[in-house]
Amino acid sequence: MLAFEVTARRGAARLGRLALDHGVVETPAFMPVGTAGAVKAATWGDLEDAGAGIVLANTYHLMLRPGGETIRRLGGLHRFVGWDRPILTDSGGFQVLSLAANRKLSEVGVLFRSHLDGASHELTPERAVELQVADFRVDVAMALDECPPWPASEEEARLSMERTHRWAARGREAFLRTRPAGRSAQFGIVQGGMYPSLRAESAAAIAALGFEGIACGGVSVGEPKELMRATVEATAPLLPAEKPRYLMGVGRPDDLLHAVGKGFDLFDCVLPTRAARHGLLYTSEGALAIKQARYREDPAPPDPACSCPTCRCHSRAYLRHLFLLGEPTAAILLTRHNLQAVLDLMRAIREALAADRFEEYAARAADRFSPGKV
Amino acid sequence: MLAFEVTARRGAARLGRLALDHGVVETPAFMPVGTAGAVKAATWGDLEDAGAGIVLANTYHLMLRPGGETIRRLGGLHRFVGWDRPILTDSGGFQVLSLAANRKLSEVGVLFRSHLDGASHELTPERAVELQVADFRVDVAMALDECPPWPASEEEARLSMERTHRWAARGREAFLRTRPAGRSAQFGIVQGGMYPSLRAESAAAIAALGFEGIACGGVSVGEPKELMRATVEATAPLLPAEKPRYLMGVGRPDDLLHAVGKGFDLFDCVLPTRAARHGLLYTSEGALAIKQARYREDPAPPDPACSCPTCRCHSRAYLRHLFLLGEPTAAILLTRHNLQAVLDLMRAIREALAADRFEEYAARAADRFSPGKV
Numbered sequence: 091m092l093a094f095e096v097t098a099r100r101g102a103a104r105l106g107r108l109a110l111d112h113g114v115v116e117t118p119a120f121m122p123v124g125t126a127g128a129v130k131a132a133t134w135g136d137l138e139d140a141g142a143g144i145v146l147a148n149t150y151h152l153m154l155r156p157g158g159e160t161i162r163r164l165g166g167l168h169r170f171v172g173w174d175r176p177i178l179t180d181s182g183g184f185q186v187l188s189l190a191a192n193r194k195l196s197e198v199g200v201l202f203r204s205h206l207d208g209a210s211h212e213l214t215p216e217r218a219v220e221l222q223v224a225d226f227r228v229d230v231a232m233a234l235d236e237c238p239p240w241p242a243s244e245e246e247a248r249l250s251m252e253r254t255h256r257w258a259a260r261g262r263e264a265f266l267r268t269r270p271a272g273r274s275a276q277f278g279i280v281q282g283g284m285y286p287s288l289r290a291e292s293a294a295a296i297a298a299l300g301f302e303g304i305a306c307g308g309v310s311v312g313e314p315k316e317l318m319r320a321t322v323e324a325t326a327p328l329l330p331a332e333k334p335r336y337l338m339g340v341g342r343p344d345d346l347l348h349a350v351g352k353g354f355d356l357f358d359c360v361l362p363t364r365a366a367r368h369g370l371l372y373t374s375e376g377a378l379a380i381k382q383a384r385y386r387e388d389p390a391p392p393d394p395a396c397s398c399p400t401c402r403c404h405s406r407a408y409l410r411h412l413f414l415l416g417e418p419t420a421a422i423l424l425t426r427h428n429l430q431a432v433l434d435l436m437r438a439i440r441e442a443l444a445a446d447r448f449e450e451y452a453a454r455a456a457d458r459f460s461p462g463k464v
Numbered sequence: 465m466l467a468f469e470v471t472a473r474r475g476a477a478r479l480g481r482l483a484l485d486h487g488v489v490e491t492p493a494f495m496p497v498g499t500a501g502a503v504k505a506a507t508w509g510d511l512e513d514a515g516a517g518i519v520l521a522n523t524y525h526l527m528l529r530p531g532g533e534t535i536r537r538l539g540g541l542h543r544f545v546g547w548d549r550p551i552l553t554d555s556g557g558f559q560v561l562s563l564a565a566n567r568k569l570s571e572v573g574v575l576f577r578s579h580l581d582g583a584s585h586e587l588t589p590e591r592a593v594e595l596q597v598a599d600f601r602v603d604v605a606m607a608l609d610e611c612p613p614w615p616a617s618e619e620e621a622r623l624s625m626e627r628t629h630r631w632a633a634r635g636r637e638a639f640l641r642t643r644p645a646g647r648s649a650q651f652g653i654v655q656g657g658m659y660p661s662l663r664a665e666s667a668a669a670i671a672a673l674g675f676e677g678i679a680c681g682g683v684s685v686g687e688p689k690e691l692m693r694a695t696v697e698a699t700a701p702l703l704p705a706e707k708p709r710y711l712m713g714v715g716r717p718d719d720l721l722h723a724v725g726k727g728f729d730l731f732d733c734v735l736p737t738r739a740a741r742h743g744l745l746y747t748s749e750g751a752l753a754i755k756q757a758r759y760r761e762d763p764a765p766p767d768p769a770c771s772c773p774t775c776r777c778h779s780r781a782y783l784r785h786l787f788l789l790g791e792p793t794a795a796i797l798l799t800r801h802n803l804q805a806v807l808d809l810m811r812a813i814r815e816a817l818a819a820d821r822f823e824e825y826a827a828r829a830a831d832r833f834s835p836g837k838v
Contacts, residue, residue, distance in 0.1 A: 127782070127785065127786070128786055128793040128794075130791060130792050130793065131792040131793060131796070133773075133796055134777070135773065155785060155788070155789060156760070156781070160761055160781070164761060164781055164782075165763075170779070170781070170782055171782060172778050172779075172782065367792075387534055387537055387538060389538055399509065403546040404546050405538065405544070407530070407534070407538055408501070408544055408545060408546065411500070411530045412500070412501070412502055414529070415500050415529060417504060418504050418505040418741075418795055418796075419503070419506060422507055422792075423507065
């Protein structure tokens with residue numbers, strides 16, 4: 091990375107431009123999740139059409155299949171998957187702890203067995219850097235962290251946070267050693283569970299390491315919405331003002347609006363694409379469950395206000411028909427819509443910030459996207 | 465329909481133009497199969513990009529879900545699915561006999577239960593016309609036939625053929641009564657099993673009924689390839705020369721080349737798209753099974769000679785990776801390739817016919833696509 095510029099501030103919210111090796115990302119931005127090198131049921135053309143400026147991929151999945159060596163030999167992750175806009179990869183820490191088998195966590199790192207074939211692997215702060223920077227050559231690499239489960243006691247959260255800090259220092263050192271001619275950026279991750287005093291301690295420790303950006307991890311892990319929001323509110327003001335701030339794993343429209351208001355710039359979540367595959371569409375009037383009988387003969391598009399290819403060409407009746415039959419085409423068409431919906435939301439947020447009417451916009455939009463509705 | 469013109473004859477092979485309500489189809493043409501109103505893992509945009517001039521949909525599947533009434537109320541099949549080029553629907557006879565439960569076949573028609581929910585339905589020659597012409601409003605409706613299984617004795621094949629002829633007469637009558645201002649065409653189906661004398665009898669009986677086109681049914685039902693080809697060769701010269709000739713259910717590249725050489729104009733088959741979903745790609749060098757270990761780090765596209773979006777953007781290594789993980793995006797990308805491959809083959813056939821070098825082209829291409837290779 092190359093530069094982050096805040097081009098406007100509206101209260102705590104910010105409009106910005108994040109210049110990365112593969113292009114400039116307008117922030118606030120949402121990163122669709124392409125776990126294993128593809129956003130499920132979408133092509134890269136679909137992502138371009140929906141206006142995605144950056145995507146996220148998972149180090150854990152890619153280190154298992156096809157493996158870092160293979161991706162390196164094939165020219166890096168962009169070339170391997172055929173996408174030339176920015177990519178951020180997570181560090182694999184979260185997935186190792188949620189998916190892998192036979193995990194052994196130690197100060198060195200995590201020893202584990204693949205959930206796919208049982209093969210042994212090791213992930214350390216240094217290995218996470220090697221994979222992301224030397225093998226994948228992504229635009230943004232995340233430092234390896236240890237994400238405590240929810241609920242965790244303050245003592246558990248502290249121990250896990252302190253390890254995260256030691257791993258962050260080792261990861262930063264490895265990054266500065268590995269970094270090929272300043273092409274990648276590295277973000278550190280603030281932990282500390284739902285404890286404001288730990289969050290403050292973690293923000294200070296991570297900020298001191300000189301990362302190009304800072305993430306808030308350990309939220310959206312099963313805690314009640316209000317606790318997530320309280321943690322977002324407590325953490326945001328602790329993060330360096332001049333660096334990009336990434337809120338990990340958050341992607342419900344109402345939560346995006348809230349977190350932008352508190353000063354976050356980047357987001358990722360599987361929710362919009364996963365919800366699509368389960369027949370739940372985001373619309374400007376709230377959520378729409380396509381399987382409902384009321385849409386059986388409904389000739390209207392999912393969202394008459396949406397300009398996505400699905401809404402331009404197809405009725406709720408047709409989409410419901412394909413979805414109920416389990417036709418693979420249903421997942422394609424529904425995913426296109428939700429990608430466009432969440433990326434259009436981010437565009438609208440940026441326009442509202444630019445026009446200095448974000449608060450008014452957020453109030454209106456949050457009502458539309460209130461929890462009951464999405 | 466409106467008109468069929470043979471624009472060039474090369475031996476038994478023909479180049480033609482079939483003018484239908486929703487557009488002109490250049491023949492010989494392959495019709496991708498969109499069973500329930502969608503080609504699996506493809507969008508209509510994908511079909512347009514690959515150059516599909518006409519698609520096939522299945523009356524049996526559509527009469528069960530969403531039902532003829534629903535499609536009629538939503539403006540017909542084109543409007544329901546969002547495709548404005550020609551559509552041909554089969555009559556449902558073949559699927560009733562292969563998929564439905566509790567079938568009761570009588571002179572009137574077939575009583576059966578849906579394989580989806582057990583609901584009772586009836587399909588008669590008249591009902592097949594009503595569904596296709598009045599409800600779906602397709603460009604080409606097929607007459608209801610009874611397709612004998614393979615193997616069938618000559619006596620079984622004769623009884624089934626004779627019923628097919630009586631149903632064809634009833635279907636034709638219903639069509640001429642129903643046909644909305646000459647917008648649809650109706651094709652009759654020649655049966656007779658693998659018995660040349662029955663085929664001759666059937667061709668004469670069906671030709672006498674004045675259909676706008678004639679199909680050869682009852683092949684590609686499990687018989688050995690040589691028997692299929694012998695039946696194709698025996699049947700083709702019996703069909704009216706001035707009408708379009710449709711060989712049902714045939715879609716292997718080598719069989720397409722063979723049947724075009726014998727004088728068939730239209731084809732359909734689930735094979736190209738089903739093979740794609742199973743990781744088998746048609747290429748100019750023969751078939752390619754993407755899961756093979758040899759492609760693990762292969763940076764080449766599936767077919768360097770192919771211009772499809774998948775070959776333009778993706779390597780065998782990437783496609784293998786997505787396929788092995790069962791990523792839904794794999795089915796999309798592989799389907800795009802096979803659609804393009806089979807439609808490009810038909811384009812090349814038409815160009816060779818136009819340039820009067822079909823025999824030479826077919827000999828070269830059939831070698832590439834010999835059974836061992838595809």
